[in-house]
Amino acid sequence: MADIRLVRPNEMAEAVKLSDSIFRDAQQISMKPAFPDVFSTALGQSYGAFEDGKLVSFMGLVSVTIRIGKAMLGTYQLGSVGTDPAARGKGYASQILQRIFDHIDKAGASLLLVSGDRSLYTRVNCLPFGVIRRYTVDAAAAQELQSRHASEGVRVRDLEATDWLYLRELAGARLTRFEQSVTDLANLVHSEAFVSCIKMKHRVLVAERDGKPVAFLVAAVPNPPLDPKRVPFLIEAAGDGPAVALLAAYALKRMELEQIELPVSVHESDWQEALAPTQYQEEPNHGTIYVVRPERLIEQLRPYWEETAPGRHEALRVQSAGDGRVKLEYDGLSAELAPQAFISLVFGGNEGMAEHSTLRSSLKELFPVPFPFTAGLNFV
Incomplete structure (x- = not known):
């Protein structure tokens, strides 16, 4: 019988060693500098399974706040999930995940973002969510974007040491975002979390107008x-749409790229307008999402609706119906939604919504809520 519990500070080095053995090769940096919060002894959220005191399975857990307007969603992120080959097939990952569900509920979180989409997660209602438009900017598209936005008076340059306050201001002005301080932003750029997994690196470009960064x-x-x-x-990225489009266009020449893909959340209408008519494909947001308590999620969202739908959101009531199902009442309508249907209603997407078109139409002032791309700087 394994001991399932939080990883203690003096055991984090063992967690790093296990993660490196699973996820890294000789060319890649250790997981610790790429994902410092996962292995943080100060934060201390990650879990493991121990056999006779030896760590044999690990799940990295990080707490964050996601802002949607004035709403603050208590959120956890799950990643760096791995089990020693000799300990696989014993159900440790499922046991750790159940312990994590209890942990994040007690912590007051409303959401869990999971970097994976395996059956380990989907069978316990960590499910696909949201809609992202993935634009592809090649040489022809870049030329068109440069011509279209040539009158913007924007100069593109590399990041400078005096930019961080401006960049934090731009990042903080986004409708929805992971909460980031100045030092958070700088550290996340430096850590290169996601790109370290795919043998790439970060490059930061800044667009300035009249000497001030605008994107x-x-x-x-x-x-x-x-x-x-x-x-x-x-x-x-952050900033006004035309400037972001120009940054993407200039990136090809400046970095000698054949193309660059731009994942853009569907609520970013300013960016979408600036990128038109660049070709795109729609796909779900990255990974999967788990709703800890639907009632808590709705309450945490209400400050956003107080600005965008005053007088409308008060009529919305939700209640957990067990096994991830949700009872919903609104303006005379009532429904019991399966887990995927509730997630698609709240965050966007069509999975599970075939029989709920009337409900979705009635709730269009409230849902879907805008949500950030989850494979950005804060990826875990």
Whole structure:
């Protein structure tokens, strides 16, 4: 019988060693500098399974706040999940996950973001969510964007040491975002969490107008001599749409790229307008999401609706019906939603919503709520 519990400070080095053995090769940096919060002895949220005192399975857990307007969603992120090959098949990961569900509920969280989508997660209602538009900017699209936005008076340059306060201001102005301080932003750019997993690196470009930064873009680009596992893509950006579009266009020439992909949340209408008519494909947000308590999620969302739907959200009532199902009442309508249907209603997407078109139409002032791309700087 394994001991399932929080990893203690003096055991974190063992957690790093296990994670490195599973996720890293000789060309890659250790998981610890890439995911410092996962292995933080100060934060101390990650869990493990221990056999006779030896760590044999690990799940990295990080607490964050997601802002949607004035709403603050207590959120946890799950990643760096791995089990020693000799201990696989014993159900340890499922046992740790159940312990984590209890932990995040006690902590007052409303959501768990999971970096994976395996059956380990989906069978316990960690499910696909949201809609992302993935634009592909190649040489022809870049030329068109430059011509279209040439009158913007924007100058594109590399990141400078005096930019961080401006970048934090731009990042903080986004409608929905992971909460980031100035030092958070700088540390996340430096850590290169997601790109370290695919043998790439960060490159930051800044767009300035009249000498002041008006947008920035963090791109995942090749990291010679390593062979990248993906085509270059946007990790995170902030600022006005035309400036972000120009940053993407100039990135090709400045970084000598053949193309760059831009994952854009569907609520970013300013960016979408600026990127038109660049080709895109729609896909779910990255990973899966778990709703800890639907009642808590709705209460944490109400400050956002107080600004966007005053007088409308008060009529919304939800109640857990067990096994992830949710009872919902609104303006004379009532329904019991399966877990996937509730997640698709709240965050967008069509999975599980075929029989709820009337409900979705009635709730269009409230749902879907805007939500940040989850494979950005804060990826776990």
